[in-house]
Each structure stands twice: as C-alpha cells, then as structure tokens.
Amino acid sequence: xxxxxxxxxxxxxxxxxxxxxxxxxxxxxxxxxxxxxxxxxxxxxxxxxxxxxxxxxxxxxxxxxxxxxxxxxxxxxxxxxxxxxxxxxxxxxxxxxxxxxxxxxxxxxxxxxxxxxxxxxxxxxxxxxxxxxxxxxxxxxxxxxxxxxxxxxxxxxxxxxxxxxxxxxxxxxxxxxxxxxxxxxxxxxxxxxxxxxxxxxxxxxxxxxxxxxxx
Numbered sequence: 586x587x588x589x590x591x592x593x594x595x596x597x598x599x600x601x602x603x604x605x606x607x608x609x610x611x612x613x614x615x616x617x618x619x620x621x622x623x624x625x626x627x628x629x630x631x632x633x634x635x636x637x638x639x640x641x642x643x644x645x646x647x648x649x650x651x652x653x654x655x656x657x658x659x660x661x662x663x664x665x666x667x668x669x670x671x672x673x674x675x676x677x678x679x680x681x682x683x684x685x686x687x688x689x690x691x692x693x694x695x696x697x698x699x700x701x702x703x704x705x706x707x708x709x710x711x712x713x714x715x716x717x718x719x720x721x722x723x724x725x726x727x728x729x730x731x732x733x734x735x736x737x738x739x740x741x742x743x744x745x746x747x748x749x750x751x752x753x754x755x756x757x758x759x760x761x762x763x764x765x766x767x768x769x770x771x772x773x774x775x776x777x778x779x780x781x782x783x784x785x786x787x788x789x790x791x792x793x794x795x796x797x798x799x800x
Contacts, residue, residue: 588651590675598741600672601652608661611721621710634697641689647682674742681728688713
C-alpha cells in the first residue's frame with residue numbers, strides 16, 4: 586500500500602499517469618480561484634481555509650501513503666479513465682509535491698492557526714495558482730523544473746519528453762507573423778478597455794426586467 590509510483594512494464598523506474606495529475610491540478614486550480622476571488626472581493630476567508638485543509642490533507646496522502654489513494658487524483662483518474670495513460674517519472678513529481686506540501690503547511694499555520702492574512706499568504710496563493718495553472722493547462726510541472734537544480738541525476742520520462750533535447754518540429758515553431766498577431770491582440774484589448782470602460786462599468790440588470798419594462 587505504501588509506495589510512491591506505479592510499476593509499469595517497459596519502464597525502469599516507478600511512474601505516474603500525467604493525465605490524471607493534470608486533471609487533479611485542474612480541479613484544485615478551479616477551487617482555489619473561487620476561494621481567492623471570494624477572499625479578495627468579499628473579504629471572506631472561510632472557503633480558502635477549507636481549501637487549505639483539503640489541499641494539505643491530499644498532499645499528505647500523496648507523499649506519505651500512496652498517490653493512488655489521493656482523493657483528487659482518484660477523481661482525476663475517473664475523469665480521464667477513457668484516455669490512454671501518459672507515464673511520467675515519479676521521482677520529479679514527488680519533489681514537486683514536497684514544494685506544494687511546504688506551501689500548504691505555511692498557509693495552514695498563517696491562515697488557520699494564526700487566523701491571519703497578509704502579503705505573504707497572498708503571494709503563496711499566487712504561486713500555487715501559477716503552479717496549478719501550468720500543470721493543468723500546459724502540462725508543465727514547474728516544481729519538476731526545480732528538480733534539476735537540486736538533483737544530480739537526470740529526470741526520466743518527463744511530460745511531453747521535455748527532458749530529451751531535440752529539435753522542434755515545423756508545427757511547433759512560431760513565426761514572426763504569429764507573434765505580431767499576439768501583440769496586435771494585446772493592443773486591441775487595451776484599446777477596448779480605454780474606449781469602452783465607462784460603458785462596460787454600467788451596472789448590469791436582469792434580462793427579465795429589460796423585457797418587462799414598458800416601452
């Protein structure tokens with residue numbers, strides 16, 4: 586029961602399924618965004634405290650019992666059960682999750698034990714959101730990148746084979762025209778904000794009120 590990673594035929598080291606990890610990260614990211622926005626807009630930290638307890642408990646199970654019994658990873662497994670597994674090395678994921686555990690412990694102490702909020706908790710929440718977003722949306726494990734700084738051995742079976750140095754295929758390359766499109770899109774968005782900010786700031790009303798308004 587107590588082991589880290591799965592033994593899969595054809596792989597020399599324990600591995601994990603990247604697809605269920607990404608699904609789990611997406612679930613945690615969505616929950617965290619809701620909690621953080623509630624804290625920012627309403628100054629209500631109840632949901633965030635619940636999230637911290639869930640996050641901390643989930644990572645304790647992952648690291649000290651077995652990832653296969655992590656509640657969010659189980660839910661992720663159910664969601665992507667019809668997709669072919671994408672195996673990644675367990676060692677670098679373990680290192681990345683220890684970073685997550687450390688952040689969760691600090692947040693638990695500051696937000697629950699001390700019942701406080703500060704720029705420190707805000708920065709930690711932002712870091713967690715960035716880590717979860719990159720994992721779920723882009724398949725990039727930022728904690729795994731840090732793994733290379735502290736471990737001498739080379740990570741194996743990285744998501745998207747990023748550990749293996751290779752030339753980009755033609756479809757992966759970005760042209761100057763594409764970069765100009767991105768820059769133009771940013772300029773367009775800024776122009777929309779400047780030109781329509783006053784209009785968009787008008788308080789919205791219920792659609793039914795508009796329909797029932799006497800003409």
